[in-house]
Amino acid sequence: MFRNQYDTDVTTWSPAGRLFQVEYAMEAVKQGSAAVGLTSKTHAVLVSVGKTNSEFSSYQKKIFKVDDHIGVAIAGLTADGRVLSLHMRSECIHYKFLYDSPLPVGRLVVQLADKAQVCTQRSWTRPYGVGLLVAGLDETGPHLYLNCPSGNYFEYQAYAIGARSQAAKTYLERKFETFPECSRDELIRHGVISVREALAEGKLNGSNCSVAVVGAGEAFSILDPKMVQQIIDSLDDKNEEPPADVAPVEGEQGAVQDDTDQGVAPMET
């Protein structure tokens, strides 16, 4: 995208019917480090790669728990992501207080999208510069949604956002048809493998990789870094395992046994 005379304000249309400021906001999402979400019939999983400011700092927090049944992974301006997560938590708590029931994921996502849309139509606020992968569970099962700075939202079986997300998406495209029947652990494995594809350099480890799960009978939780490290290590094990040796079967060498004098066959009396 090149600079042009229609991109200064979010309230200015281009002659081709585009809002460039909104599109630039979506570019910010692409600059963030990768986050992946995937669902099966029973679970939804979020996996992300973290960045650090320097060698001495901690990794950026990319996954937030919003309620027992909803969590979100962000890519883009993390401050915007944090603020939106807080807003989502507030919405969930409010609904719980009024109705003693968890807020359906689809409704939270629409409220979030409406909030993002406001910023695309005011001259005094800028669009949010963060993409949100919302994973949640409600009466109709597990769901994964993407919320864009444009105010759009989409439901996905599996998706990836952020830097080099196309590599992750390619892996997901190959495998997504198997996801509905996957177990919880298989789904997590797929998520971690796909996020590894999006890594440019360096290796995944328990510190720079965050994994979160929500599912039937399991509240949303972010896995312990040690657990994540184990999962990453097990991926390597599976890759380096040589094909199992086929042991020679004893007794198949030699002549076919003569069964005329074996005795009576069981079915004959």
Added chain:
Amino acid sequence: MGGSYGSTLRYKSVQRLKPIGKHTLLGAGGEISDFQEIVRYLDELILYDNMWDDGNSLGPKEVHNYLNRLMYNRRNKFNPLWNTLVLGGVKNGQKYLGTVNMIGVHYEENHVATGFGNHLARPIFRDEWHEDMTFEEGVKLLEKCMLVLLYRDRSAVNKLQIAKITEEGATISEPYAIKTHWELEAFKNPATGAVGSW
């Protein structure tokens, strides 16, 4: 079906049972105008819920909690909605029965009542209610309690409606009367024990 005017039973065709959404039935005792206001709030709530058009719907538990918030907040402002509400429903095979009153006291129970029902009907329920009653057994038990209330509550009228809610939806019967028996000896010659001069 009665609506009181102070201590007089004035209105004899007031419907005090209303279906709320697809999954809930609400009944009330107390101030009828406040009940009508509550029904209006709930109609609006259900409308907005339907407008999402997303396959989710508010069930009896949600409506009960909402009403509790409503009643309790009004009580805190010293401006209560003067009702005792009973609320029942079925959603996703789960049955629900609960009550909220004007001070915000709320609970779920297998049998609930308003007004005199608490004193006259609930003891009968405690003895005779059991899990897995059929609908007909339930109606019989309810009619037995309503009969007691009819005999003993001076502001009761012999006109009642039974409402039923299942997974399929709610039905409210037409108003009907129950049989009462006045053939007791004492009623035949009421002045026997105290003959008057006229």
